[in-house]
Amino acid sequence: xxxxxxxxxxxxxxxxxxxxxxxxxxxxxxxxxxxxxxxxxxxxxxxxxxxxxxxxxxxxxxxxxxxxxxxxxxxxxxxxxxxxxxxxxxxxxxxxxxxxxxxxxxxxxxxxxxxxxxxxxxxxxxxxxxxxxxxxxxxxxxxxxxxxxxxxxxxxxxxxxxxxxxxxxxxxxxxxxxxxxxxxxxxxxxxxxxxxxxxxxxxxxxxxxxxxxxxxxxxxxxxxxxxxxxxxxxxxxxxxxxxxxxxxxxxxxxxxxxxxxxxxxxxxxxxxxxxxxxxxxxxxxxxxxxxxxxxxxxxx
Numbered sequence: 001x002x003x004x005x006x007x008x009x010x011x012x013x014x015x016x017x018x019x020x021x022x023x024x025x026x027x028x029x030x031x032x033x034x035x036x037x038x039x040x041x042x043x044x045x046x047x048x049x050x051x052x053x054x055x056x057x058x059x060x061x062x063x064x065x066x067x068x069x070x071x072x073x074x075x076x077x078x079x080x081x082x083x084x085x086x087x088x089x090x091x092x093x094x095x096x097x098x099x100x101x102x103x104x105x106x107x108x109x110x111x112x113x114x115x116x117x118x119x120x121x122x123x124x125x126x127x128x129x130x131x132x133x134x135x136x137x138x139x140x141x142x143x144x145x146x147x148x149x150x151x152x153x154x155x156x157x158x159x160x161x162x163x164x165x166x167x168x169x170x171x172x173x174x175x176x177x178x179x180x181x182x183x184x185x186x187x188x189x190x191x192x193x194x195x196x197x198x199x200x201x202x203x204x205x206x207x208x209x210x211x212x213x214x215x216x217x218x219x220x221x222x223x224x225x226x227x228x229x230x231x232x233x234x235x236x237x238x239x240x241x242x243x244x245x246x247x248x249x250x251x252x253x254x255x256x257x258x259x260x261x262x263x264x265x266x267x268x269x270x271x272x273x274x275x276x277x278x279x280x281x282x283x284x285x286x287x288x289x290x291x292x293x294x295x296x297x298x299x300x
Contacts, residue, residue, distance in 0.1 A: 057115065057246075057298035062123060064109040064251065064294030072102045073261060074284030075136040075158070080202070082154060084272040086142040096138040096156065102286075105132045109294065119174050125188070127166035127257075134160045134283050144206060150215065154204040160283045163195040164259060166233045179243065184253075186237040194262035197226045198281055204271060223266035223279075231260025231285075239292075249296040257288045 077093040084090045107130065113123025138156040170188035201222040206215040239253020263282040270277060 057300060059112065059114050059300050060123075060249075060296045060298045062109070062111045062113060062125070062251075062294055062296045064125075064292050066107050066109070066255070066290045066292035067104065068107055068129075068257065068288040068290040069104040070102055070286045070288045072100050073134055073286045075100055075134070075160075075281070076284070077158065077279060077281045079265075079277055080268065080279040081270065081277055082140060082202075083142045083152070084270060085144065085146070086152075087145045088142065091140075093138065093156070096140050098136045098138040098156075098158075100137075101133075101135045103133045105288075106130045107290065109292075113170075113296075118177070120171065121174065122169070122171045125168050125170060127164075127168070129164045129166070132162045132164070134162060136160070136281075147206065147215075149209050150206050151209050152204050153207055154202065157199075157201045158281050159199040160262075160264065160281060161197040161199075162262060162283060163197070165193045166257070166259065167191050168233060168235055170235065170237070172237070174241075178241075182241040182243070184237075184239060184241060186235075188235040188237070190233045192231050192233040192259045193228070194231065194260070195226065195228050196262040196264045196283065197224070198264035198266060199224050200266050200268065200279065200281070202268070219271055221268050221271065223268050225264045225266045227262065227264040229260075229262045231262070232258070233260070234258040241296075247298045249298070251292070251294045251296060253292055255290045255292055257290055259286050259288065261285050 075098055080093055081090045082092070082096070107127055109125050109127050111123045111125030113121055115121045136156075136158045139154065140156075141151050141153045144150045144152050168188035168190035170186055172184045172186035174182050174184045176182055199222070201220065203218055203220040205218045207213060208215065235258065236256045237253055239251055242250040242252070244250060261282060261284045263280055265278055265280040267276050267278055269275075
């Protein structure tokens with residue numbers, strides 16, 4: 001029994017010695033001995049060098065929607081003759097006072113741009129606008145010599161519906177580093193394509209001076225026409241950009257848009273003679289005020 005216990009003790013002692021030698025042989029590759037206190041510590045694991053990643057983007061798409069209004073556009077007309085049977089002679093629309101009404105208009109923009117420097121970006125945009133109605137109304141009167149005590153009262157309504165498309169090249173200055181909140185100012189220059197659809201209507205009626213009672217018939221003449229033209233366009237912008245994430249940016253801003261006007265000509269008959277007249281109406285240039293909201297998608 002004593003011999004058996006002695007054999008087991010020797011076997012255990014031999015196994016322990018073998019394990020110690022094995023640990024010392026493999027541990028040199030895994031552990032270092034501290035010279036200070038003799039404690040084995042893990043060797044440092046090599047860390048891969050960082051790979052540089054390009055931050056930011058160079059190009060972007062943009063889309064905007066806005067609402068525009070203006071104080072009114074000038075109106076001029078040449079060629080139409082009024083009062084050919086007046087005692088004082090015929091006159092033109094230049095002496096007739098006109099009221100005007102200009103509709104507000106919805107507009108949308110698409111474009112592509114680039115970040116040129118840290119503070120400067122630029123884009124090329126195309127605006128597609130809703131039809132804008134411009135209505136010009138005037139009235140006149142004159143004594144009618146063939147019937148003493150009577151007066152001719154006339155009214156004019158010239159409606160010019162303007163359909164426009166605007167192309168602009170724009171530059172924007174962003175004085176603060178681009179981030180979640182970036183103010184900007186900008187300017188653009190380009191062209192406007194106008195399609196002017198004109199509807200002209202002129203009516204005259206003879207009335208008794210003392211009572212204003214109309215004497216039939218009522219005379220009227222009218223015509224419609226549509227013409228296209230190109231002109232200058234320019235813009236001034238200011239606003240704020242909000243970065244949603246690295247790819248998406250929200251723009252909120254104001255734009256003052258300058259657009260050249262357009263014209264359209266119609267042929268109308270005379271009330272007095274068998275001849276015809278060519279009337280050309282021009283809707284003038286405009287500075288339109290716009291509030292706009294849009295998004296930019298950084299693409300590369």
